Amino acid sequence: MPKTSARLLSLLSLLQARRDWPGALLAERLDVSPRTVRRDVDRLRELGYPVVAFKGPDGGYRLDAGTQLPPLLFDDGQAVALAVALRTAATTGAGVRDDAARALATVRQVMPARLRRRIDMLQVTAVEPPADRPHPTVEGTLLTTLSAAVHAREVLRFDYTPSSPEAGPGSTPALPPRRVQPHHLVTWGGRWYLVAFDLDRADWRVFRADRITPRIPTGPRFTPRELPGGDVAAFVADRFRGGGGTGEWPxxxxxxxxxxxxxxxxxxxxxxxxxxxxxxxxxxxxxxxxxxxxxxxxxxxxxxxxxxxxxxxxxxxxxxxxxxxxxxGTPAPRPTGGKSRCAAGPVP
CATH class of the missing domain: 3.30.70 (Alpha-Beta Plaits)
Structure with a gap:
């Protein structure tokens, strides 16, 4: 029989690998008795792991969500994938650069040398935009708020700052809040966008997340509508092309x-x-x-x-x-009409 500490790590690894584990199957995989499994589960609970028991023909255990994040176990592939995601987090436009760097340092510190060498070979350079056109970042709290509304299928109200190149500082007029049914949170070209159905305009819209200021509380729950075309990636690409839902350039x-x-x-x-x-x-x-x-x-x-x-x-x-x-050296007059633009321009 393995030592208690090694057995606890093996039990934790199994509980993370799938949702439900019958007690008898855990005992068989660990080569211990069901009574030992129950004792080890109690030890994990004392360490802060929210292991819950479920009833059924066999009965068993699952690792549930708790109020705090306990230590986690990763296999080699998961550890490398996590490190790659953390290293590239700064290029996503989400305001998590510092948190991602600290998390990567924590993960790297406990990695075995063979894995540490693999992630150290991956060097990602985030190319910053020019100083006169800073790349907008979106706070992680805003992304989680938008994502929660999408997941809960709740009407979202927010103030939206439109693109207004002609307006000077302080000249942006006060606009009524938008009321939308949020459907997808996507990233495109380093920016985050919310794909939603605008209730006041009775049409689908794509909103830049960095221009959104949510209002609370959220509205009532809604039944999701079918996105035109059914594919969010194709829909967003079509909107940026100025298309009319055909997926082609206008x-x-x-x-x-x-x-x-x-x-x-x-x-x-x-x-x-x-x-x-x-x-x-x-x-x-x-x-x-x-x-x-x-x-x-x-x-x-x-x-x-x-x-x-x-x-x-x-x-x-x-x-x-x-x-x-x-x-x-004589600029041409601005066009006043004509057919230079197709059916619709790009999303602002």
Whole structure:
């Protein structure tokens, strides 16, 4: 029979591996009697582990949630995965950088040398944004508040600070609080967003979490609606593209470039490149507006032939006038209308 301390660690490891353990099966796995299992469970309780007994045909035990976090056991794979997650936590936009660093130091200190070497080989550098465009961080308490509302399916009320480049300091008007049914909390490009159904606007919206100030208490519980398309990742990507729920860019066009297809394809992510010859290819791209699409084609240093549609040709003409004005030092007037933008622009 193993020593009591070793047996307690083995028992704790088993209790963490699955939710319910019949007492007889625990005794068999530990090679002890059911009476010894009961005594060891009592010892774990004295150490602060919330082990509860459940009734049933066999009866058994489970490791439940308690009021404090007791020491935990991790196998090699779990320990490395935890260390990797902690090391990359600073890149998520959540305000947990210092807590993650302290947690990583705690985990690393008790790791065996073989595992410590593995995580020390992983070096992650968080690239900070320019000083004039600081990357917004979201406090962990706000993320847990939003996540709790999503999980509880409770209507959430909050004040929302919109993007207002024209407004000066202190000139932002007071807006009524938003009332939404929160459905998903997602991260995109280092920022956190809340996907919710806006009750006052009767439509789905994507809110930047760093602009949300929750109001308490939360509202009544609701029955979740079906998200358009059913896939939150596709939904958020479509909103940022300015699409109308189709999953495609609202503006899409084709050009012919005097460049090899192999060269163009290296710099094209979601476009389609068709080889037309040794130094000639057809490129199909999408964007949220026609000028933005024309500018995407223009980044290739090559002769461009517009295939279509006509709106793309108009966008090239518009950019040509703007660039000509810029080179002459006289900014072009702001557009007052036209069809430069597609059905919807990107989410602010």
């Amino acid at each position: 503006c899409r066009g084709e050009v012919i470039l005097d460049l090899p297809a192999a060269t163009v394809s290296r710099f094209t992510h979601d476009g389609v490149v068709e080889e037309l010859g040794t130094d000639r290819c057809r490129l199909t791209l999408g964007s949220w507006s026609w000028p933005a699409l024309a500018a995407s084609f223009g980044r290739f240093d090559a002769v461009i032939e517009v295939v279509g549609p006509p709106e793309l040709g108009d966008a090239f003409a518009l950019l040509a006038r703007r660039y000509a004005q810029a080179s002459a």
